[in-house]
Amino acid sequence: MQGDVMEQQLDRSKPFDQQIPMDQQIPMDLQIPMDLPIPIDQQIPLDLPIPIGQQVPIGKQIPMPSQISTSPTTPVEESVAIIGFGAAGVNALIALRCAGYQGKIRIFSNTRIPPYSPIMTSYYVGGTKSWEECFPWGAEELDSLKAEIHYDCPVLELSPEAHIIRTSRGDFSYSKCVIATGATPVLSGFPSTDDYKPLVLRTMDDAERLKLAITRPGCRRVLISGASMVALKALEACLERSLETTLVGISPHVLDFNALPVAAIRFEKGLREKGVELRLGQTIKAVKTIGHEALRPSYSLEVTFSSGDTALYDEIIVAHGVKGNLEFVAKSTLEIDHALLVDEFMRTSDPDVYAAGDVVQATELVSGDKRIVGIWKNAAVQGACAGKAIAAEMAGTTIPSDAEFRGSISANTIAVKGTLFISAGIMEITSQRHREVYEDENMTVVSVFENRADGSRRLVGFNIVCDEDEAGSVAYDTGAMLTLRIENTA
Numbered sequence: 001m002q003g004d005v006m007e008q009q010l011d012r013s014k015p016f017d018q019q020i021p022m023d024q025q026i027p028m029d030l031q032i033p034m035d036l037p038i039p040i041d042q043q044i045p046l047d048l049p050i051p052i053g054q055q056v057p058i059g060k061q062i063p064m065p066s067q068i069s070t071s072p073t074t075p076v077e078e079s080v081a082i083i084g085f086g087a088a089g090v091n092a093l094i095a096l097r098c099a100g101y102q103g104k105i106r107i108f109s110n111t112r113i114p115p116y117s118p119i120m121t122s123y124y125v126g127g128t129k130s131w132e133e134c135f136p137w138g139a140e141e142l143d144s145l146k147a148e149i150h151y152d153c154p155v156l157e158l159s160p161e162a163h164i165i166r167t168s169r170g171d172f173s174y175s176k177c178v179i180a181t182g183a184t185p186v187l188s189g190f191p192s193t194d195d196y197k198p199l200v201l202r203t204m205d206d207a208e209r210l211k212l213a214i215t216r217p218g219c220r221r222v223l224i225s226g227a228s229m230v231a232l233k234a235l236e237a238c239l240e241r242s243l244e245t246t247l248v249g250i251s252p253h254v255l256d257f258n259a260l261p262v263a264a265i266r267f268e269k270g271l272r273e274k275g276v277e278l279r280l281g282q283t284i285k286a287v288k289t290i291g292h293e294a295l296r297p298s299y300s301l302e303v304t305f306s307s308g309d310t311a312l313y314d315e316i317i318v319a320h321g322v323k324g325n326l327e328f329v330a331k332s333t334l335e336i337d338h339a340l341l342v343d344e345f346m347r348t349s350d351p352d353v354y355a356a357g358d359v360v361q362a363t364e365l366v367s368g369d370k371r372i373v374g375i376w377k378n379a380a381v382q383g384a385c386a387g388k389a390i391a392a393e394m395a396g397t398t399i400p401s402d403a404e405f406r407g408s409i410s411a412n413t414i415a416v417k418g419t420l421f422i423s424a425g426i427m428e429i430t431s432q433r434h435r436e437v438y439e440d441e442n443m444t445v446v447s448v449f450e451n452r453a454d455g456s457r458r459l460v461g462f463n464i465v466c467d468e469d470e471a472g473s474v475a476y477d478t479g480a481m482l483t484l485r486i487e488n489t490a
């Protein structure tokens with residue numbers, strides 16, 4: 001019955017998130033609208049102390065549980081727990097309700113704000129999207145899912161054997177649990193400094209800090225360390241703010257995990273034309289603060305590079321990769337490689353603990369290996385698979401075949417002030433793989449083919465670099481077509 005009500009309340013006619021490339025969008029039947037208007041002045045200040053056991057008033061539109069449990073619950077209570085409230089967590093919740101599960105669902109989130117999209121953070125920093133546009137789910141939709149949401153309640157420990165989740169507000173039992181805690185930027189390789197904490201980009205808190213830092217009076221020169229997608233998104237935000245930008249990266253080319261040199265070189269040309277200084281094949285060796293943070297705007301940073309050069313900057317953004325948020329999982333309790341290992345229904349090595357999103361290694365279609373594919377669509381689909389499978393298990397029925405996660409391929413799109421890069425699949429060249437390059441005055445397309453035992457070949461990855469980012473252009477159509485081709489032959 002409750003499941004039926006849920007079905008009616010979800011408005012499936014609206015686009016989910018127009019920033020996500022077509023091939024990364026969530027299936028229509030899982031979509032809910034993006035219309036959460038939470039003005040910044042209605043947000044709770046981030047440093048407000050929260051009395052233990054009290055709800056956090058996040059703003060009048062945020063759904064809160066009618067009562068937050070402050071005492072340990074009995075282990076016999078039937079309930080589903082979802083740890084982390086991002087793309088994977090929200091989609092697990094939606095799928096549970098859509099599949100008819102009417103029992104208790106507890107969500108544990110370590111933030112005070114509703115689920116947001118990390119994809120939107122750079123646009124917020126750059127000033128092209130508002131705070132409200134970073135929240136894909138409306139308060140009404142979240143409310144209609146009838147979950148007990150524990151905001152600002154990080155999970156401190158998970159005990160799979162006892163079926164207990166430990167938080168600072170007490171212990172909670174669960175029958176089934178989904179780990180959907182995403183990832184956190186790492187600062188590895190950044191030299192330690194006495195008093196400067198570099199900027200990173202993942203959460204809305206990160207975005208707010210970054211935005212305040214680069215829009216402060218006196219901030220003119222920004223150094224971005226790292227040459228990955230997140231680094232380039234941060235770079236784009238700085239260009240939107242008309243800042244002088246330098247990108248430093250350890251590899252000889254940008255996008256080294258995603259791009260072959262011939263594609264990266266064209267992309268780098270586009271960046272240089274936008275005034276970006278590239279320091280490739282270098283790292284930051286030392287950072288010295290001149291003045292003090294308290295003396296802003298007069299403070300600046302003297303950076304020494306591995307080349308021996310020194311230069312002055314006003315802020316540094318570090319994008320050196322991420323690590324899964326799994327501190328609350330004891331290594332001996334669940335099988336972990338680089339991330340949690342899961343089966344086709346997103347079950348970890350404990351049959352009552354599922355996991356989804358950036359925190360798992362699941363099947364990557366081209367290689368057939370279990371890999372982390374850290375993209376939004378993956379997190380959403382995996383969360384939905386976990387939700388459907390748990391709903392069936394809670395109902396005592398067989399897990400339906402549509403709860404099976406069949407695997408995914410990596411896919412990325414980025415446009416930096418007009419220079420467009422689209423990539424999907426695997427770009428590693430091996431003895432069984434070769435590349436083919438097509439180039440004209442607007443576009444470079446690099447395709448990687450793999451030889452099959454029967455003498456045929458299959459497409460396993462591609463890069464497209466285009467000097468003009470024009471929505472609906474040939475580049476996007478070509479990208480969508482090649483992505484499908486990789487998926488269909490994997």
Ligand SMILES: Cc1cc2nc3c(=O)[nH]c(=O)nc-3n(C[C@H](O)[C@H](O)[C@H](O)COP(=O)(O)OP(=O)(O)OC[C@H]3O[C@@H](n4cnc5c(N)ncnc54)[C@H](O)[C@@H]3O)c2cc1C
Pocket residue numbers: 020024083084085086087088089108109110111117118119120121122153154155156180181182183201202230233325328356357358359373374375376377379413
């Ligand atoms: C700047 C940027 C740009 C991106 N651009 C794209 C893009 O263009 N396309 C694309 O497909 N992907 C993109 N991504 C990646 C995409 O955002 C992620 O793959 C996706 O958000 C993963 O979803 P998730 O639910 O696994 O994790 P998250 O969205 O990170 O959600 C996890 C949640 O769990 C919370 N949490 C962590 N620990 C705990 C705990 N102990 N207790 C309770 N809660 C906890 C976290 O705070 C977070 O709110 C981008 C990422 C970044 C940072």
